[in-house]
Amino acid sequence: MIVIGENTYFEESMNSLVRGDITIKISEKEKKLLVYLLKNQGNELSKEQLIISVWGERSSTIVDANLTQLIYKLRRNLTAIGVLERIKTIPRIGYIYIPPQKNCETAINFSEYNGSNLNFGFNLQKRACSKILVMTILFIPFIVVFGIVFYENRYHIKESADMFTPVMKQGMAIIDSILKKRK
Structure with missing residues (x-):
């Protein structure tokens, strides 16, 4: 298991993202993309690098739109388990995976606060610091x-x-x- 957030893990052998009781299965391509992003956390990665890492020998036939769609799916699945804003787009260049902040990992999410049935309707995710x-x-x-x-x-x-x-x-x-x- 690889820690990708507070109480959130990536189980590579099972192609799944896990947070508590929630488990989300991801595709093989999403897994390859996530593994490559995690190995290169904090580094700007070109679209070509990512395409080669995911599609390998078939990379010459893959267009940017395929990568964009795969990034979209991975972001959607990460968001579903509460890992937000980790994959940043670098316009016309590629992407960067932002590693979790050690001191600021706890999210302040007022929209999920149910202590007194309050719903403030705004999210200050990852802005604690x-x-x-x-x-x-x-x-x-x-x-x-x-x-x-x-x-x-x-x-x-x-x-x-x-x-x-x-x-x-x-x-x-x-x-x-x-x-x-x-x-």
């Missing part, structure tokens, strides 16, 4: 605190605005109208 997520997590509490402080002090701010330009007054009027609509 991304700067965007970290910044978002840090930014949300700031916005909440700012909103609470602003809401509690809106009348004081409005009084102070009287000392400033009419534009400031218009801005405060807009903010007040928005707050009134929310009530």
Whole structure:
């Protein structure tokens, strides 16, 4: 068994992808492609290299469309067991297999959360270590605190605005109208 993700394995001898109780059989060509991709993880592979590795002697009669279809099928099967975004396309060149991240392998998938029958409908798969997520997590509490402080002090701010330009007054009027609509 070859580990291809968190609790996800490729059983080469049985041509199957396994995650828990889920087993997905793959074709012989998908197996050859996956084995070659796994042996060359992180390396850019040309279409020609992949075609030769899968079709061997018949490679001279194979067109790019055959490889594209095979990549599609393999991606679909990997996605079915929860291994997402591993095979990346390098436009006009070929493909690269991205190995699993050691510290970021756990997926944050809010669309699958069923703890309280919640379905947030969005997926942050493989983004646990991304700067965007970290910044978002840090930014949300700031916005909440700012909103609470602003809401509690809106009348004081409005009084102070009287000392400033009419534009400031218009801005405060807009903010007040928005707050009134929310009530």
